Amino acid sequence: MPPSGFLLVALLLVALNLRAPLTSLPPVVGQVSAALGLTPAQAGLLTSVPVLCFALLTPPASALVARLGPERAVLIAVAGVVAGQAVRSAGTVPAALAGTALLGAGITIGNVAVPVVIARDFLSRSAAVTGAYSATMNVGSALTTTLTVPLAAQWGWQWALAGWGVLAVVALVVWGRASRGVAPPATAAAPGPARAAHGGSARLGRPMALLTALLCVAFAGQASSYYAMTAWLPEILHARLGLGAGAAGSLAAPFQLCAVAGSLGVPLTLSRRVPVRWVSLAVTGMWLALPAGMLLAPAAALAWIALAGVAQGGNFTVIFTLIAQRAPSVAAARRASAVVQTLGYACAAAAPTVLGAMHATTGGWTMPLVGVLALLGIMGGAMAVATRPGR
Incomplete structure (x- = not known):
């Protein structure tokens, strides 16, 4: 598989984890609420906090991507997803809320970093790769929506929610390997086309x-x-x-x-x-x-x-x-x-x-x-x- 093909596989594995952890909760939110004694307002926070993170944390996430580059930013994003799923399933109300916020932060960074990778490394196929990215997020949502309830019936809601972290661990390993072969962005001194393709001014x-x-x-x-x-x-x-x-x-x-x-x-x-x-x-x-x-x-x-x-x-x-x-x-x-x-x-x-x-x-x-x-x-x-x- 050519390097760009391996990078695309890694990118789609990351995409699989950018919605799935959020849609795994609603099917078992009743069990979570009963086990943790959540009020309706607290239960609502578990589903609304990630979207609030998307709104509030996107500007700092963009600054992080600019400072560290999209490769490291994606690693941080997926690591946040892994940690967030583990913390959310710890079995206490503070852990559930903290883990949900951590998930939201990690996914926010991924939301910003992945389109940057597409614009930089797949510009000539941006429509197809963006479509595959969006489709893969929806596949992840469908998987967790469909399978979390039977997994919870077998092993309990904590293991059912935390278990989806396996997908994020796989993505973390594969992305870490794939991103090693990605050329760093060109410097600001790079001439014309190279500068536009890789770096360039952030002015719109x-x-x-x-x-x-x-x-x-x-x-x-x-x-x-x-x-x-x-x-x-x-x-x-x-x-x-x-x-x-x-x-x-x-x-x-x-x-x-x-x-x-x-x-x-x-x-x-x-x-x-x-x-x-x-x-x-x-x-x-x-x-x-x-x-x-x-x-x-x-x-x-x-x-x-x-x-x-x-x-x-x-x-x-x-x-x-x-x-x-x-x-x-x-x-x-x-x-x-x-x-x-x-x-x-x-x-x-x-x-x-x-x-x-x-x-x-x-x-x-x-x-x-x-x-x-x-x-x-x-x-x-x-x-x-x-x-x-x-x-």
Whole structure:
């Protein structure tokens, strides 16, 4: 396997651990709450703290990547994931909260560092590699969502949660070996193309600054809608279709699983020279199908959920492919990615709470779904401008 192929394998093993530890908790949060005597507020913190970390820690994570380089930053990120899973499973409330915060910090560093590696080492294949990165994160989410409950039934929730750390240990070892062969960034004195490809100024310039602003709006809509629907979709299905908890959870599962198709389908479509604007418009339309469909034709919920699942994976890929391809330097790509993630995840951290408050105030799910529809409409408008021909 060529060095770039081994680096890609290592990168995808890292990606497998950038969402899986977070989605392993919700299926057994009831057991964790009962065992630790958590209040509802404390149980909520275990699921919301990582997203808050994404928002608050992305700027320092970006500075860390700039100072140490993405190779060392990824090592720190995966080490944080390993340690966080172990601490979270220690069996006390302080350990659960501390481990969750450690997980959030490690994943935040990975969120920033991995796109930098893609922009630097896989620029000519950035769409395909970004799609594979996004798809692998969703595969990790699906694995832990599906298997944590049976593992907990066999060995208890502590071992079930901590056991997923094996994936992170494998990623740590493989990344450590793969990154040894990666050439260090060129110095600031490197001439033209080499400087742009490897180092360069972190200044965005006016066109990149405008693109970054548009993608901030788009990612805020994307991430807010994703976390809001992840939190409340089973409850919406229960209210609209009268399903029990188990059936509603099963029906909601394609929202995560179908993201793999979107993550891989977008780069495949772009490779066939389909304009990114058309791809973005199609993805936005599929995303809008979920809130609109649940308002107008909830009986066809499976179709709307599957379409939105494809869309949420595809739109993530479009946004970060645009950053990788259009940034004038790796440093500018890192900075743009950090700004987009900081603002996007700050909005996403509040989205489930806001949606829940709207439901409590109105006594139904019509206004919350209209709210998601509005968010996605704003997202689609920003993406339409960002992908306009000639921009």
